[in-house]
Amino acid sequence: MQGFRNFLRGPGGKILLALIILPFVISAFYGYFTGGSGGDVVAEVEGTSIYRNVVEQRVQQTRMNLRQQSPDIDPQLLDNFINPGMVLQGLVNNALILHAANDAGMKVSEEQAARSLMRFEEFQDQNGRFSQQIFDRQVRNMGYTPTSFLGVLRDDMLMNQMRSGFEDTDFGLPYELADLRRLGEQRRDISYIRVSAESLLSDFDISDEQVQAFYEDNQREFMRPQEFRLQYIELDRGAYLDDIQVTEAQVREEYQAREEMFKTVAAQQERRRVSHILVAEKEGVSEADALARAAELREQIEAGADFADVAQASSDDSASASAGGALGVIGRGDLPEAMEAAVFALAEGEVSAPVVSDAGVHLLTVTQINQRSLPSFDELRESIVDELKTAQAENRLADDVARLEEMAFEHPDLQVPAETLGVSLQQTGFFPLSAPEGIAQEQVVMRELNNQAVREQGQNSPLVELAEGRYVVFRVAETQPEEQISLAEVRDTIVRRLQLAAAQERLESMAAEGEAALADGQDLAALSGLWSRDVSTADDLERGATQPDAELIERAFRLPRPAEGEAGAAQVMRLGNGDLVAVMLDAVRDGDPEGLTETQQRAALAQLGELEGAGSFRKVVSWLRENGKVKIYNDRLAGTVEE
Incomplete structure (x- = not known):
């Protein structure tokens, strides 16, 4: 059974999950098809347009999310994997699923979508309750109004209905x-021989002339991308706390x-047992x-008789008499007005004077x-x-936030706002869009940085709320244009690439x-x-x-089983990293289909x-x-997300 689980969790299972899930989660909660204008349409799906700017935003958003989850991921690998074409395919799939769900008459009401919001931890306060304030801030940071976000959520729930109809x-x-x-x-x-390109590199000497020629023929590969340095003002509630002093008199006044x-x-809220x-x-x-x-009964109690005994012997309320007259725990509003007034005027153990109600005359006590x-x-x-x-x-x-928002709009830079507010101007280091740093790692900042007026015209950004109690306004202070990387900086890289190319030819x-x-x-x-x-x-x-190697094992499980009593035939193959392998299957032992308990059998079948x-x-x-009306404009997609 563990082997079966390992299979599902291994490379094959992960590939399977990627094929199933990735196309459908690329755009979750970020708006599938909205925005743009006619010239920006990169795909049309059953009459619905998908716009280039949506694809750009989704690519950047997905890359940023993955960078945050895996900071050590290779940026080039990430950019190659999360590319506009792949993201667009996911958006097309979503559009087709949504169209099919609507055609099937599936519905998600606004009330259903609104109720589902309550379960999102992202919109809950520290007590686990839905917070309208947090919800408004979060959806605003994603570029939505609450109404438009609810529409996106309804679409997502509708697609999940369609998917669940098959998967569940x-x-x-x-x-x-x-x-x-x-x-x-x-x-x-298995038995195998493995030859890596790495092991052959030392066999090849690369001359300076070869390096120079490769550099000149491939100069576009050796360009340093445009980089940006942001200047910004940050207002953080925590910084204000350090400057605030509270007097003892203020504390006592608040306590009182x-x-x-x-x-x-x-x-x-007082409760009394009566x-x-x-x-x-x-x-x-x-x-x-x-x-x-x-009055007679009250005199008996005051003379020393037990209230409960007197109630049991003399009370006309048969429901409570057997319990010594106990009515349970009473709060304000639970009793008729005259009885409530008497009950909440008594000290513990005191017996009231006779109180008249519609039921008769009562003696009351608080136990x-x-x-x-x-607290003190x-x-x-x-x-x-x-x-x-x-x-x-x-x-x-x-x-200060109100003043900053106004001044950032009125002034061409942030110097005057900073001086007026008495705060320092901060700045990031230089960074390319593919690897933001500092506040640029915040999604809402990157969205504003994609605004042409901010990125290219030097305008101050709108006020940006990074988190509760934390705000920034920024501007692009400096840019470093795309530039050629010198041969000296990339010489070792070129030598290695030429050696690898020669090694691959040898392999x-x-x-x-x-x-x-x-x-x-x-x-x-x-061999x-x-x-x-x-x-x-x-x-x-x-x-x-x-x-010894995940891909080698995966390829070994593709080899045909040898006939009974015969040795397997050797095969020569190339692995994904370029290594040369000759492998022979020596023996195969099938798993045991028996031996599961009833509980394990049910879980495995599920x-x-x-x-x-x-x-x-x-x-x-x-x-x-295959059957839907899909038109993709690859020429309009070209050049998307240049980082």
């Missing part, structure tokens, strides 16, 4: 699971105000008779008072100081020699001598393993059903691509 309704059968376990938990033994307020609230004795008015018993009888008490001044002092300072900081921040020649030798009936031992490399072995390999459902939905998307 498929199932796996026991015989399919048995076959999959035989394959998924299969083990293989809270104390008065607390007393009022505590009185309203018991009563009822003398009912009935035939032959007037109100005067009931009052007299209640327990539950009332919140305000010393206990609250620190929190009051923090709250007073925070309140003052927020007031000052709000004033191609060795591959041809190896294939010819195998065709002549020679074995792996003969060992031909290539001057040792034969290695790897036993008991399972799908998804990473040692997991198989999910895979089957995902496969079914991929076929649906393929069918939509």
Whole structure:
């Protein structure tokens, strides 16, 4: 069973998940098709236009998200992988799915979408409750109004309905699971020879003339991209806190105000455990008779009789008499007005004078008072100081934010706003758009930096809210144009590239020699001598393993099973990194389809059903691509996201 799980979690499973998921998550919650104008249309899907600026934003957003999640990722690899063409394919798929869902009559109401917002942690406060303020700020930072974001969310929920209709309704059968376990938990033994390009580099000497020629022929490859340095003013609530002093008198005044307020609230929320004795008015018993009888019972209690015993013996309220007259815990508003007034005037253990109600005459007693008490001044002092300072900081921040927003609009740069507000101008280092630093790593800053007026005309940006209590206005202070990198800086890179090219040619020649030798009936031992490399072995390999090499193992599991009693035929192949490999399958041992408990069997069938459902939905998307009305304008997409 573990082997089966490893298979699903290994490279094959990851590729499968990427094929299923990536096209559909590229644009989640960022607006699929809005924006732009006629000349910006890069695709038309069932009458819906997809605009170039949307693709650009999605590419940058996705790259930035991945950089934040994996700071050490190779920028060139990231830029090559997350490219406009791939993102556009995801947007096209989304448009087709959304169109099919609408055609099928699927609906998501605004109320459903609004309710789903409550579950998003991104929009919840520290107590886990939905915060309208946080929601407004977050969607504004993504470039939306609350209404437009809700529309995007409805579309996403509608597409999920369509997807779930396939993925959540498929199932796996026991015989399919048995076959999959035989394959998924299969083990293989291999023998192999591996020759890497790296191991051949030292065989090739590259001359200065070769380096110079390559540099001159490929100068566009050796360009340093345009870089930007941002100048900015940042207003942070935390910085204001350091300058605010709170006096002891202010703290005590706040405590007293809270104390008065607390007393009022505590009185309203006070709960009392109450018991009563009822003398009912009935035939032959007037109100005067009931009052007299209640007075007699009260005298008995004051003389030392137990209230509960008297209630049990004498109360006309049969429902509470057996419990000693207990009515339970009472709050304000739970009893008739006269009874409530009497109850909340009593001290604990005190018995009231007779009280008249529609039911008769009552004697009341309070057995327990539950009332919140305000913590002492010393206990609250620190929190009051923090709250007073925070309140003052927020007031000052709000004033300065308003002033900054106005001055940034009125002035051509940030010098005067900084001097007026008494804050320092800060700046980032130089960075290309593909690798932002400092505040430029914030998504909302990058969005404003893509504004032509800000990036190219030197205007101040609009006020940008980075987080709660943190604001910036920035401008492009300096730019460094795209420039040629000197030969000296890239010489080592060129030498290595030329060596690798020569090594790859050598490997191609060795591959041809190896294939010819195998065709002549020679074995792996003969190739060992031909290539001057040792034969290695790897036993008991399972799908998804990473040692000795993930791709080598994946390719080994593609080799045909040898006939019973025969050795496998050797094959020559090239790995994705260019390495040359000759590999021979020595043994195959299928996984055991038996041995699962009933619980494990159900879980495995459910997991198989999910895979089957995902496969079914991929076929649906393929069918939509083949039969839907899709027009992609690749010429308009060219040049998108130049970083």
